[in-house]
Amino acid sequence: MSTSTKTMAAAQTKNRTKIRVMAQVGMLSAIALVLMLFEIPLPFAPSFYEIDFSEVPVLVGCFAMGPLAGAMIEFIKIILNFAVNGTMTAGVGEIANFLIGCAFVVPAGLIYKKKHNRTGAIVGMISGTLFMTILGCFLNAYVLLPAYAKAFQMPMDALVGMGTAVNSHITSVTTLVIFAIVPFNLLKGVLVSLIVFLIYKKISPIFHMGR
Numbered sequence: 001m002s003t004s005t006k007t008m009a010a011a012q013t014k015n016r017t018k019i020r021v022m023a024q025v026g027m028l029s030a031i032a033l034v035l036m037l038f039e040i041p042l043p044f045a046p047s048f049y050e051i052d053f054s055e056v057p058v059l060v061g062c063f064a065m066g067p068l069a070g071a072m073i074e075f076i077k078i079i080l081n082f083a084v085n086g087t088m089t090a091g092v093g094e095i096a097n098f099l100i101g102c103a104f105v106v107p108a109g110l111i112y113k114k115k116h117n118r119t120g121a122i123v124g125m126i127s128g129t130l131f132m133t134i135l136g137c138f139l140n141a142y143v144l145l146p147a148y149a150k151a152f153q154m155p156m157d158a159l160v161g162m163g164t165a166v167n168s169h170i171t172s173v174t175t176l177v178i179f180a181i182v183p184f185n186l187l188k189g190v191l192v193s194l195i196v197f198l199i200y201k202k203i204s205p206i207f208h209m210g211r
Contacts (some may be wrong), residue, residue, distance in 0.1 A: 021065055028057040031075035036081050042187070043181040046162040048148065051173065056193045059105050063121065063200055067109030070181040074101040092147035097138045104132035104189060129189025137177045145173065160185075 032054040039050035054077060062070025078098045087094055111124035156173060163170035163180055170176050183205050 001128035017030060017079055021069060024065065025061065025069055025076065028061040028073050030079065031057040032073060032077040035085070036077060037084075042184060044167055045184050046159070046166060046176075048162070049180060049184050051184065051188050051191070053192060053195065055101055055104060055188070056195050059108060059196045060203070062105040063112050063196070064204060066113060066136060067106045070105040070109050071102050074098055074105060077101075086155050089144075089151045090121060093144060096144050096147075099100075100136045100139060100185075103135040104128040104192075106180075107131050108193075119198070125189070125197070127191035128195060129186065132189055133182055133185040136169040137181055138208045140181045141173055141177050143178075 035056065036054035038050045041047060044120050048107050055074075058070055058073045058077065061073045064161055066166050072124060075098060078094050078101075082091075082094050108121075108124035108128035112120045113125055114120065115123065121167060145156065145159055160170065160176055163176045167179050
């Protein structure tokens with residue numbers, strides 16, 4: 001095989017890989033959007049905190065194609081949801097959700113990429129869950145909650161009061177973070193990680209077909 005033929009074959013392979021990745025990113029983004037529409041209320045948190053499983057396909061994509069692909073899926077998911085449902089926070093909530101989602105999947109994907117086995121996946125998901133929880137606390141306290149209060153033209157005390165209604169220990173923004181936001185993010189991280197851990201090995205061959 002001549003050098004030019006090898007170059008053409010390599011270029012064709014590279015193009016096929018790009019097309020496959022784009023198709024997979026699009027597919028997982030669409031699945032994430034659908035899952036994002038099904039939100040489950042939690043008994044320990046105010047009604048504006050509802051859990052969904054849209055991070056499952058995002059994390060799957062992160063493991064299968066790398067952290068950059070995972071961030072792309074997260075971004076497209078947020079944009080699609082914005083297009084379908086609009087926004088109530090002038091886009092602030094969507095930006096915060098993108099950052100919180102990436103805080104979960106990107107560290108998990110980076111660790112799994114370096115340690116490509118079950119241990120790497122577990123360590124990655126634990127690290128991602130903890131990092132998401134920490135960043136989620138900061139963004140909720142200083143970005144999301146103030147944005148919601150402004151969007152709905154209500155004082156912060158009213159949002160805290162919604163937390164007090166479900167948990168008498170919630171009496172301030174700090175206690176809202178401790179007793180609602182922290183367990184919310186931990187629970188979401190654990191549930192999403194468990195689902196991905198159970199399904200990834202079974203579905204991962206799909207993402208490597210044609211390589």
